[in-house]
Amino acid sequence: xxxxxxxxxxxxxxxxxxxxxxxxxxxxxxxxxxxxxxxxxxxxxxxxxxxxxxxxxxxxxxxxxxxxxxxxxxxxxxxxxxxxxxxxxxxxxxxxxxxxxxxxxxxxxxxxxxxxxxxxxxxxxxxxxxxxxxxxxxxxxxxxxxxxxxxxxxxxxxxxxxxxxxxxxxxxxxxxxxxxxxxxxxxxxxxxxxxxxxxxxxxxxxxxxxxxxxxxxxxxxxxxxxxxxxxxxxxxxxxxxxxxxxxxxxxxxxxxxxxxxxxxx
Ligand SMILES: NC(=O)c1ccc[n+]([C@@H]2O[C@H](COP(=O)([O-])OP(=O)(O)OC[C@H]3O[C@@H](n4cnc5c(N)ncnc54)[C@H](OP(=O)(O)O)[C@@H]3O)[C@@H](O)[C@H]2O)c1
Numbered sequence: 001x002x003x004x005x006x007x008x009x010x011x012x013x014x015x016x017x018x019x020x021x022x023x024x025x026x027x028x029x030x031x032x033x034x035x036x037x038x039x040x041x042x043x044x045x046x047x048x049x050x051x052x053x054x055x056x057x058x059x060x061x062x063x064x065x066x067x068x069x070x071x072x073x074x075x076x077x078x079x080x081x082x083x084x085x086x087x088x089x090x091x092x093x094x095x096x097x098x099x100x101x102x103x104x105x106x107x108x109x110x111x112x113x114x115x116x117x118x119x120x121x122x123x124x125x126x127x128x129x130x131x132x133x134x135x136x137x138x139x140x141x142x143x144x145x146x147x148x149x150x151x152x153x154x155x156x157x158x159x160x161x162x163x164x165x166x167x168x169x170x171x172x173x174x175x176x177x178x179x180x181x182x183x184x185x186x187x188x189x190x191x192x193x194x195x196x197x198x199x200x201x202x203x204x205x206x207x208x209x210x211x212x213x214x215x216x217x218x219x220x221x222x223x224x225x226x227x228x229x230x231x232x233x234x235x236x237x238x239x240x241x242x243x244x245x246x247x248x249x250x251x252x253x254x255x256x257x258x259x260x261x262x263x264x265x
Contacts, residue, residue, distance in 0.1 A: 004082040006131040009033045009072070011064060011120070012090030014041035016188025017138065020213035021087055022049065022057070028217065032057035033076055033083075035064070036090065064090050064116040065108045069123035083124040084131035085220070088117040088160075089138040093153030093194040095259050106152045113156035121167060125174060134177030136220045137164040141184045141205075141228065144237045146249055149256020153194070157182075161226070168225045177223045181216035183207060184233040197262040204232050 008025045012018035014036035022032055026049045034042045039061035046057040060075045076082055091113045094101050121135055128134060143161035147154025164180035171178050185201035186209050212229045219227035228234045240248060 002082060002127075002130070004077065004080055004127075005031065006084030006127075006133065007031045007033045007058065007076065007081040008085040008087065008133075009035060009076070009083045009120075009124075010087040010089060011035045011116075012138075013045060014038040016190060017183070017186060017209045017212055018087075018089045019045060020209035021089060021136075021216065023210075024213045024217045025085070025087075026052065026054050026057070029054075030085065031055045031081070033060060033079075033081060034058070035060045035062055035072065037061060037063050064120075065111040067116070069116075069119040072120065073123060082127040082131075084128065084133035085136065086120060086124055086128065086133075087136045087138070087216075088120055089136075090116070091138065091156070092190065093150060095150050095195045095256060097149065098151040101152075109152055110156060113153075114159050117160060118163065121163070125171065125176060128171075128176045129174040132175055134179065134220050134223075135164075135167065135171070136216055137178070137180045138216070139164065139180045139182045141182050141233050141237055143180075143182060144240050145252055146245070147256070148249060148253040149260065150194075150252075154252075165225055177220055179216070179220040179224050180226050181212065181219065182226060182228045182233075182237065183212045184228075184230055184236075186212055196259055205230065205236075207233070 008030040010018055010022050013022045013034035026032055034057050036042055042059045046059050050056040058079045137160055139160040140157040142154045143157035145154055161180055164178055168178040184205040186207055188209055207230045215227050215229040228237050
């Protein structure tokens with residue numbers, strides 16, 4: 001025993017799905033550590049959660065595209081805490097042809113969506129095992145697809161899916177649950193950051209951040225490997241392997257080119 005208290009660490013907790021996940025974990029009685037760059041937003045959420053009678057969440061302002069898991073671990077230790085659950089939610093995407101998008105920005109996307117997620121996933125296994133906890137990685141429905149017009153983003157989420165499924169199997173022997181949460185479109189700040197105009201995702205695929213967070217929490221606690229919120233999204237991910245790849249590529253290409261023309265690029 002380390003004498004450190006168990007907390008749930010949630011990255012990307014200053015907006016969107018991360019805020020919803022923080023509220024769900026708090027409602028179920030977990031003490032939280034909130035991580036993102038915008039400290040003012042994290043502090044506001046921490047205050048909101050503390051006002052419900054919960055313990056004041058730890059706030060860690062960090063740019064995960066640059067920081068290491070070791071730094072996050074040190075910040076937690078300084079507060080007398082260590083992870084019981086870790087939610088790797090921080091991430092972003094960019095719409096456009098890979099050759100035209102800024103290369104440094106695309107590499108920063110890999111740093112956040114892949115490098116930081118991998119670093120954090122591996123850094124705290126002993127602590128997750130000690131507290132019989134788990135790891136929730138936020139992937140995407142697009143992780144099941146190749147993504148012309150958003151190539152690097154789709155590829156990062158394919159990594160998250162593959163990596164998390166493998167860890168689900170590897171960490172089982174340590175008693176650590178691993179779930180990958182794969183949402184379809186969710187109205188958050190993601191679209192604006194990616195350069196996607198509002199309203200281009202079909203409503204039938206869209207889920208709220210709250211619903212996605214609930215599904216992710218439940219799936220993690222049940223020890224499920226993959227959670228795809230929404231019946232239609234689930235059906236799509238189930239059928240994709242049976243559709244010829246050239247048809248999948250053409251369909252994604254058409255969707256992204258609609259987004260580019262809406263943006264006038
Ligand atoms: N929205 C969707 O349609 C959708 C669908 C499938 C999967 N997802 C995935 O869901 C996750 C959450 O996305 P969202 O929709 O909630 O997007 P969002 O509203 O834009 O929130 C993204 C979160 O990531 C944090 N973040 C971004 N860059 C960061 C960095 N360098 N260091 C630390 N934190 C950083 C942001 O905080 P700061 O800016 O304060 O740092 C914010 O809290 C992402 O992994 C995304 O790929 C989203």
